[in-house]
Amino acid sequence: MLPQGIGTWLAKRRLKSPDKTAVIFGHDEITYREFADAADRVAAVLWQRGIRQGDAVAYIGENSPPFLQVMFGAAQLGAVFVPVNTRLAAPEIRHILVDSGARAVVLDPEFLDRAMDGVEAGHIAHVIVTGDGISGHPGLARQMAEADGEHDGTEVPMDAPAAIVYTSGTTGRPKGAVLTHQNLTWVALNCIIDYDVVSTDRSLMISPLFHVASLGMGALPVILKGATLVLENGFEAGRALQLIQRHRITMLSGVPTTYQMMADHPEWSSTDLSTLQKLTCGGSAVPTRILNAFEERGLSFSQGYGMTETSPGATSLSPEMTRAKQGSVGLAHFFTEVRIADEHGVAVPQGTIGEIEISGPNVFAGYHGLADATAEAFTADGWFRSGDLGYLDADGYLFIADRLKDMIISGGENIYPAEVENLISDLEGVSGVAVIGVPDERWGEVPWAVVTLRDGADVDTERVRAHLDGVLARYKLPKNVVVIEDLPRTASGKIRKAELRARFTS
Template sequence: MHTQGIGFWLAQRRLKNPGKTAVVFGDVELTYRQMADAADHVAAALWHRGIRRGDAVAYIGENSPQFLQVMFAVAQLGAVFVPVNTRLAGPEMEHVLVDSGARALVLDPEFLDRAMAGVQTGRIAHVIVTGEGLPEHPGLARLVADAPVGHTIAEVGLDDPAAIIYTSGTTGRPKGAVLSHGNLTWVALNCIVDYDVVSTDVSLMISPLFHVASLGMGALPVVLKGATLVLEKGFEPGRALAQIQRHGVTMLSGVPTTYQMLADHPDWAATDLSTLQKLTCGGSAVPTRILNAYEERGLSFSQGYGMTETSPGATSLAPSMTREKQGSVGLPHFFTEVRITDEHGDVVPRGTVGEIEISGPNVFLGYHGQPEATAAAFTDDHWFRSGDLGYLDADGYLYIADRLKDMIISGGENIYPAEVESLISDIEGISGVAVVGVPDDRWGEVPWAVVTVKEGAEVDTEIVRSRLDGVLARYKLPKNVVVVEDLPRTASGKVRKADLRARFGEGR
């Protein structure tokens, strides 16, 4: 084998399962032969425009077959794929395009205006729009049709860069996490082993592929096993329920919010969910009310923990342990290790809260162009420092205490917001919650709860405090409860707590 990279995956599937449906997108069904042929043509079009090994190729677009075709084409060339969050504002897109040093940009035409500042200030030599194109920019479909046959497939090793995926940016400017071909291969294998992905699976992708969880733990394991992807351009709960029934979906992944929206939809009770076998949930712990709603339909979750830097999976909790180990994010993935250390870097006993550190072939290479940040992210023995607090129970199951940066110190006492949030989330009428520290003259910081509520519900500070009083220490009780229409979230569904701290902490 001349290449060990992910670029040969579609070619292997074309050889082994040429007629198998690889992708369903609306009314279009594409076989593995068609997907592999399309990726070859895209690679040829890029190669004849000078894209070579190590060049970065950015992509801005919603879920579509073209997203995957471009990604696998870029991998064939030994180039580096840079998926860009479509929800970013223009200056944020500019940062990603300039910071990554992208030499080419493929994008859906509706994002062109937002991306132009990055095109003009960066190193981008080629701007290609999906579809037939625009007068000033060639279309991917036409370039593929006109591309001369043949291109050089790079010899790629597992340690070579495959993608730069930018962190959610919950603090500071997003950093580009460099993921290798090996990182993406091993995270896919972890999913195949721990989630029992099989070739007959049909996976509905309701989360955006530009997010590392959807890509690394959603699409790639399915392709590696030769199963089928049903791609949704965006998430709409009624349509997602219809797709589950129409295509006999067996796998679904999301965050608690998406699962709640599905269960709250009027079509929930009438939708045939009998084919669903594997539900995976990340981003935060699944609230009890969501567990109950799905268990009433005979469904349970695999929950997990990870981050962009671990491609992203680090741990998983099997559905059989959902109740017995409720609140846990599970055991380390099969090819991954987790340990807990104190402030001196020493491993702590089971049950002791400390920093979560992760090791394994799914751990990233480093931050693009930031050697100091990369060095700071690893211990001397090369374990990744997650920046998260947690502990392992007697059986080795991981529990998250909180982000180091999100921990609230009030009057010298440490408050872990996740603990408070998990209890508030189960209060009737509350649909979303984030607990953040707000400056206080007396205590330094005090916790505030920022919540969203269901239509018609009434929630205030006294209701929340009365429910938690006696359950939590009084210093952990929110000093104020603010009701908002929506919580600001990253593409992965995580609440942007820095935004909330900035909004409610100003002037206090």
């Protein structure tokens, strides 16, 4: 049996389009032949260090060719790629490295200090630094140059794990969503079909690849189709506009915040955007002001809905329906199904609000090491329970009604209140806490902490942020702390967050 997983993609691209530009990074243009050869050498480097099928290989770094080379190199061996959000604090990185059981970590040198606690706690055998390396840690570039690209063949079936992507924890601890080779293949196919990806496309990647949306719906469809990926290792609106014009970009993925910053930039009106054809936006609905700004330049958005557990795409709204179905997140992707169910798991009629459930080959295999959480995430007949509330209209378009899990999306980053609340509750003087999302012009929404205090306690925004700084990623830190007498609660004692949101967003 020949290998079937995503690790075979680049070898096939090397045969079909060897001289086509695969990746542009800064002044470097990498062909598919060079891309495939590099992934082969990474696979050989990992193999020589004892990495075998099922072993986890973590990666901590910004967008760059090594990110993709390590992912595809690991995939050849049947190893499991673990991308780590570079914005996380040291304790958060520690949890991921330990929980995933990573045997090796590849990282950009600037993240070495932040990762070392996790490396030591996880007994990670191999630490490889990208580039030329630093004292005590070998450089990936040198090791790849010395590697011959050879390793024993490995059969990698489609249902084998390809990646573990960590979600923000609804109960305070991030969970690792296991995405199989099948999941990543089918989500790429969904995007190729629903976003009309073609081999002549040139896609600018301004969002971090460690986000599953950027990886599964941004990079992978482009590579599978043999198109060209322009990588940026950070977002700056003016530079993004320059790159669109310089590289004749046809595809762009982002979140509302990035698009708004581009439209607000002084070079917006003078930048040549004539080659842009496909804009995709996730994270939250595109505000009308952004739709207007882009439509004035003849551009429309594809929007959608999904989550890490669906690799992540579940639905898409075509540009043609942006206005006609404004407020909707679209139809289910081509190889995906969406239904709405009541609290008993029974399908409800169109127009009735219920829990959004998703089925398809892009739905994840489960949470790493968490059998109970995995079981709870699926219905008896195998549909994934999103935890979000919505309804389907008469045409099958999905509308999000509320977030059952109270997740906050700030600038495209997911924030689960429980994770932040658990830490704030440890702060001396705090007797109760609720973290809610408050609308924000720039970020879509930002976290606020609403707290109650013990008698005589003095807690403010500065003290809460100082307590959390270095423990959580900075985007998770509350932008404001409000002290109230009592938190509104249900008869069972649960905090009425909808009431708090209404109070502080009115």
